[in-house]
Amino acid sequence: MNDVLAASPDIAEIGRGVLVGVLLLFVAFGAIPVIAGLAQFLVIPVHAVRNHYRETGPYLPNVAVLVPAWNEAAVLPASVERLMGLDYPPDRLRVYVVDDASTDDTPAVMAGLAERFPGRVVHLRREKGGEGKAHTLNHGLREVLADDWMEALLIMDADVIYAPESLRKMTRHLADPTVGAVTAYIREGSRNPEGLTRFIGFDYLAAQAASRRAQNVAGAMACLAGGAQLHTRENLLAIGGQIDTSSLAEDTVTTFRTQLAGHRVVFEPHARVLAEEPAGIDALWKQRLRWARGNVQITSMYRHLFFRKSVHPGLGGFFFGMFWFAILLLPLAMLMVSVGLIGLHLLDSELASDVFGAAAFVPVATFVFMVTLTLSMDPAVGRTVWREALLFPGLISFLVLLGATFPMLVPFDGAANTGWTLFVYSWLVLCIPMAFAVRKLETTRWGRRLAPIGLYLVGFGPMMCAITVDAYLKEYRGAAMTWDKTEKTGRVMA
């Protein structure tokens, strides 16, 4: 008995040591998304030499453009006119607008356009609508595939604007018979981007121009942009001639199916497409929640694919798996870092302060590297959105990281000031519920003025994390899969 008592201080010390080790592991877990992001961005410059241009050819197939539309009468005339003006052989381009039982003037508008461009603009109408974009596309696909004329199919949204040379820059990749689909670089296209649309502008720059180049190099594409996906007829037939209707991310399912059918998917960074994006937080939330829930569903659908090269060398590769799960598990990583730092602070505040100080520079340097490289990829957009790029994690996080990087400028004594320290350590995860609050704030009387300030304080990145958390909750509860159409006002610049 006496021996046990004598040993107990050692046991307590061992227990404390184990706990410290576990908490350090928690903090280390947070490094995974940072490493995944850095790995992805280090690969991007390789695209200068490892790209698909040497395997392209002057291929100009008959292209059917499929435009799903529901109550888009306001934007359709301009959209169709721009499509007719694409720098592409006119006799090899037809536009099929699939009208999802619109209740506005869409039928009359389309009748006028079909008369103006005889044989080149076709109006396909569904009498029963409201089932979502995938069902609308499938209606059009059945019609277009029934006609042997079509050699390639471009799926786009009614409101996007293609640069005149974009289509032929996409079709050149289809000269390579191993390619099944090509996607373009979608840019946020508001005439006067401000606040939220600038954040989206940077987000698209990072997710499209940057990330998709890395995916080109890695040989696995996560998603064909919904507003810009060009398929060969062979590919459409190989994936069953239908778009998946069982998930909220039909574009991603199409992308996975294409690659699993043995076809390559290529990103063309010089085919530029402008898209209108939500101008309000609530509208953005609904749009991104649909995407995030779709990704959660796809993770479950293709759970036997990830990290299994035997199933698919690209999609089952380590790089792609790391990239995929780094985004999905980011909220968990943030929670674990917070818990780890708070736990360490309670056990050994000096150690927590040292870990935080030592660990802070790595994510800060990674963040600065990623932002600079991203902005350099499209300097015109970069000049507009660089402030939002720096404030992507939020002003509060920005100041915290600034303080951790330059402790001599912003004194931070983690061991001494417990209240402030605990706030700093917990902000990593507190910013997620705060993002929920910012969304709620927008619906209040003063929301229109205060919500943008809240967004800059909390950050766009944490808001995306909050949406991922919301997606998990909605999927866990089995919430209805509603397809909320993003409101479009035609404010994209021509």
Place this chain on the structure above:
Amino acid sequence: MSTDLTATRPYRISAPVVLTEAELAARGGVLPVWADPVALADETEADRLRERRLYVGLAVAIAVVVALWTVRSFLG
């Protein structure tokens, strides 16, 4: 990024684009890029070379991180 498939399957080709005199005149006598295979090839080559700007972006990004580290060390 070539695969075995390219060795066994021919590249896809499309019929040559032929513009009539009237169509060419309607375009002010200027041959559109899509009607000229050499111009299409030049456009692709220009885009391929444009990708080399990624090296500049990489160099700038590395320089910014080094500058950040230097300032931090200097102030420390």
